[in-house]
Amino acid sequence: AGWLPAGLVRLAASHVPLRAVVAHVAIATGLAIAGSFAALAVVSSLLLVVLFIGAALAALQLRRRGIADSGAVSPLPGLALAAPLAIVTMVWVASGVSAAAVLVLAEILAGIVLWYGVVEDSKWRLRRPGP
Numbered sequence: 032a033g034w035l036p037a038g039l040v041r042l043a044a045s046h047v048p049l050r051a052v053v054a055h056v057a058i059a060t061g062l063a064i065a066g067s068f069a070a071l072a073v074v075s076s077l078l079l080v081v082l083f084i085g086a087a088l089a090a091l092q093l094r095r096r097g098i099a100d101s102g103a104v105s106p107l108p109g110l111a112l113a114a115p116l117a118i119v120t121m122v123w124v125a126s127g128v129s130a131a132a133v134l135v136l137a138e139i140l141a142g143i144v145l146w147y148g149v150v151e152d153s154k155w156r157l158r159r160p161g162p
Contacts, residue, residue: 074135084118090110
């Protein structure tokens with residue numbers, strides 16, 4: 032019921048999605064061979080910036096809604112200051128990259144959103160009752 036093909040998410044005896052790991056290594060290797068390693072590192076860093084900003088926003092939203100994984104919501108007294116500070120810091124980190132790197136990041140994010148849309152549409156079509 033995830034977003035990846037079933038063959039990639041199947042766990043090996045070691046409880047590791049070995050096919051997904053191999054696919055990840057193959058894609059990363061192909062990207063490293065096709066382009067420069069420096070460009071790959073910049074785009075990877077930008078993806079981490081997006082991830083960190085998302086995590087900071089999620090922490091604020093989960094706190095606001097009072098949602099906890101288990102038990103009571105942790106007080107984390109500095110969250111109201113730390114999360115916005117983390118977001119500002121990540122934006123500052125990202126501000127030093129070239130426009131070309133930002134364009135590549137936008138293309139990757141668009142591909143991820145497109146993939147998500149296709150998978151969710153497929154799930155919806157499978158759940159929809161027949162005629």
